[in-house]
Amino acid sequence: MQKLIYYSFITFLVFMISACDSNEKQLEMEVFETSANGNKLEKVTEFVQEGEAVSIKLLPEKEYQTITGFGGSFTEASAYLLNQLSAENRDKILEAYFGESGAKYSLTRTHMNSSDFSLSNYSYATVEGDTTLENFSIDEDRDDIIPMIKGAMAKSKDGFKIITSPWTAPPWMKDNNSYVGGQLLPEYYDTWALFFSKYVDAYKAEGIDIWGFTVENEPLGNGNNWESMHFTPEEMTQFVQNHLGPKLEADGKGDVKILGYDQNREHLREWVDEMYKNDSTSKYYSGAAIHWYASTYDVFPDELQYAHEKAPDKYMIQSEACVDAEVPKWLDVKLYWSKQSTDWGWDWAPVDQKKFHPKYVPVYRYARDIIGCLNNWVDGWVDWNMVLDRQGGPNWFKNWCVAPVIVDPDADEVYFTPLYYTMSHFSRFIRPGAIRIGVEHSDSDLQTTAAKNPDGSIAVVVFNPTEERRNYVLALTDTETTISIDSKAIQTIIINR
Numbered sequence: 001m002q003k004l005i006y007y008s009f010i011t012f013l014v015f016m017i018s019a020c021d022s023n024e025k026q027l028e029m030e031v032f033e034t035s036a037n038g039n040k041l042e043k044v045t046e047f048v049q050e051g052e053a054v055s056i057k058l059l060p061e062k063e064y065q066t067i068t069g070f071g072g073s074f075t076e077a078s079a080y081l082l083n084q085l086s087a088e089n090r091d092k093i094l095e096a097y098f099g100e101s102g103a104k105y106s107l108t109r110t111h112m113n114s115s116d117f118s119l120s121n122y123s124y125a126t127v128e129g130d131t132t133l134e135n136f137s138i139d140e141d142r143d144d145i146i147p148m149i150k151g152a153m154a155k156s157k158d159g160f161k162i163i164t165s166p167w168t169a170p171p172w173m174k175d176n177n178s179y180v181g182g183q184l185l186p187e188y189y190d191t192w193a194l195f196f197s198k199y200v201d202a203y204k205a206e207g208i209d210i211w212g213f214t215v216e217n218e219p220l221g222n223g224n225n226w227e228s229m230h231f232t233p234e235e236m237t238q239f240v241q242n243h244l245g246p247k248l249e250a251d252g253k254g255d256v257k258i259l260g261y262d263q264n265r266e267h268l269r270e271w272v273d274e275m276y277k278n279d280s281t282s283k284y285y286s287g288a289a290i291h292w293y294a295s296t297y298d299v300f301p302d303e304l305q306y307a308h309e310k311a312p313d314k315y316m317i318q319s320e321a322c323v324d325a326e327v328p329k330w331l332d333v334k335l336y337w338s339k340q341s342t343d344w345g346w347d348w349a350p351v352d353q354k355k356f357h358p359k360y361v362p363v364y365r366y367a368r369d370i371i372g373c374l375n376n377w378v379d380g381w382v383d384w385n386m387v388l389d390r391q392g393g394p395n396w397f398k399n400w401c402v403a404p405v406i407v408d409p410d411a412d413e414v415y416f417t418p419l420y421y422t423m424s425h426f427s428r429f430i431r432p433g434a435i436r437i438g439v440e441h442s443d444s445d446l447q448t449t450a451a452k453n454p455d456g457s458i459a460v461v462v463f464n465p466t467e468e469r470r471n472y473v474l475a476l477t478d479t480e481t482t483i484s485i486d487s488k489a490i491q492t493i494i495i496n497r
Helices: 076-084 087-098 145-155 186-205 233-250 265-275 301-310 344-348 351-356 362-374 418-427
Strands: 004-007 010-016 029-035 042-044 046-049 053-066 069-074 107-112 161-166 212-214 257-264 287-291 315-320 380-385 387-389 405-408 413-416 435-441 447-452 458-464 470-476 479-485 489-495
Touching (some): 029 479, 046 479, 053 458, 076 387, 087 145, 087 413, 107 315, 161 257, 161 315, 233 257, 233 265, 265 287, 265 301, 362 418, 479 489
Parallel strands (some): 069 107, 107 161, 161 212, 212 257, 315 380
Antiparallel strands (some): 004 010, 010 046, 029 489, 053 435, 405 413, 458 489, 470 479
C-alpha cells in the first residue's frame, strides 16, 4: 500500500518506483520526462495521482518491425556553423547528439553535391563531358561536412548509419543544364550511376562508410526553387534496375542500400506500386524513403500500411523532417510548445490541401509524427539539419527552417530547443535492432508506442498533448505500476527485465 502524504488541504498519493510496501509486483523501470512545465528529459521518481488512472498494456508477444535508427542530417549549413563555434561548444553539440550522455543518434543523412542548406551550388564533377568522372572530387566536403561526420564518429560508442541523397546531378548531365529542375539525360544514366560508386569510394578513403542512398531527394520537384531533378516512378525504377543497382553490384558495393522515392507520403502508393511491381523492378531497392511535409498533423497511415503490405521485407525510412518556413525562436521555450507555427502550405498549398496545413505546436508535430510512423511500420526516422543559426540558415536560397539546436556563432552561444529533447526520447532509448511491440491503451488522448531493445529492456514512449495531467497503469504480463504524466509532456519509460 502506498504511503499517504498530505499537503495543505489537498490529499494525493505519491508512488515511488523503487519502493512499495504491498506484495503487488512492480515494474522495475526508469521514467524520463520532457514537458512544457520545464522538464528536459528529466528522470522522474515520484508520481502524483489525481483522478482515475487509464490503462496502457504492453504486449511483447506481438512483434512488428525491426528498428533501423533515429537521428539527424549532416548538412553543409550545420557543419559550417560548428566550425564557427569554440572548440568547447562544438564538442558540446557533438556529444549531445552522438555521445553516451546525449541523444545517441544512430541513423543519419547527408547530401551528395549541394542542397538548399549549402552555402552555394556545387558538384563533385564540374568538367562537362567527363563521362568517366576522372575529375571527380569531394574536396567541397573537406572543410565542413567530413570533419563533422568524423567528430560524430569519435563521440559515438555504437556507431551510426549514413544515408546519402543527391538533390541533383551536375548541370551538364541534365536537359536544362541547371542545378534547379530538369531531368537527367538518358545518355548520362551510366555516368550518374558511376557517380554514386565514386562517392562511396571517396568517403571510404576518408574512413567513412556509406550505409545507403536515396536515389533522388524530392523527385517530384520543389517548385523549381533550389537544387532538384525530376523523376517519374517509372524513370527512377528504370535507372535503379538497369544502371545504379547493377553498377554498385559490379563494383562490389551490393550491400549499400538503395531507397526509392524520398518525398511526401501522400504519393507513396504510386511509387511503391512501380518500385515493387515485380521481382525485377524490386531487386535492387532496399526500401522507400519518405518526408512529412504533406501535413503538419496527418501521418498518412493508410499509405504507410499499404507500402508495408506491398513489400513487408523492405525498409521504410522517414528521411527528412523539420519545422519549415519558420525562423527559430531564440531562447523562447514556450513558443515551441505553442500553437503558433505555420509551414510552407499555410500560404500557398492548393485549396484542396489547405486543410493539411493548419497552425501547429512544433513539439507535438515531432512527437505525434514519430509515434505515428513507428505504429505504422516505419523503421527509421531522420530529422533534417542538426544545427542552424538564429535566422534558420545558412541557406543559399534563404529557405529558413528550424533545427533542434540553434547557435549564435558571433556570440558563441548554443540553444538546445525542446525539439532536441523530443528527438532524444526516441533516439536515446529505442536502439537499432529493437523490435516494436504491441500496445493496448484505454485513453486515445495518450499517444503511445513501445519497442523491445536488443538488451532485453523495453522502451515505452507516452505523449500527452492535453492540458491535464494524466494517470495511467502501465502493465506488462503480471506486473504493473501507476504513473502520472504531466500536461503537455512526453515520457520515455525504460523497463529492465
